[in-house]
Amino acid sequence: MIRKILAYKDNFIDFYTSQDLKIQEKIEYVLDLVRFERQVPKKFFKLLENTDGIWEVRVITTFKSIRILCFQDKGNLVVLTNCFLKKTKKTPMKEIKLAEKLKKDYLIEKYGG
Secondary structure: OOOOEEOOOHHHHHHHHHOHHHHHHHHHHHHHHHOOOOOOOOOOEEEEOOOEEEOEEEOOOOOOOEEEEEEOOOOOOEEEEEEEOOOOOOOOOHHHHHHHHHHHHHHHHHHOO
């Protein structure tokens, strides 16, 4: 395993469990790429520009385009913050802001103020 994945708070888990089995399998497939591939293709995992180190995991299915926002802690830990269905070309700013806030909360909890 190259990277460990941790879901922070309940946002990702709530979204994941609300999806049907086929979508859950697709999400697992992409998360396994993040876990096990040294170089994950950009179409699945990329750093979002003009953010505070927020990455986007991209899960594309026939009917849905799912985005899981996350950040990296200590290089090999990927912390999932929030997840949503992408309906427009650009990632919604409110989702990015939520990911940045959750990152800040996580870092304060883990490493102190």
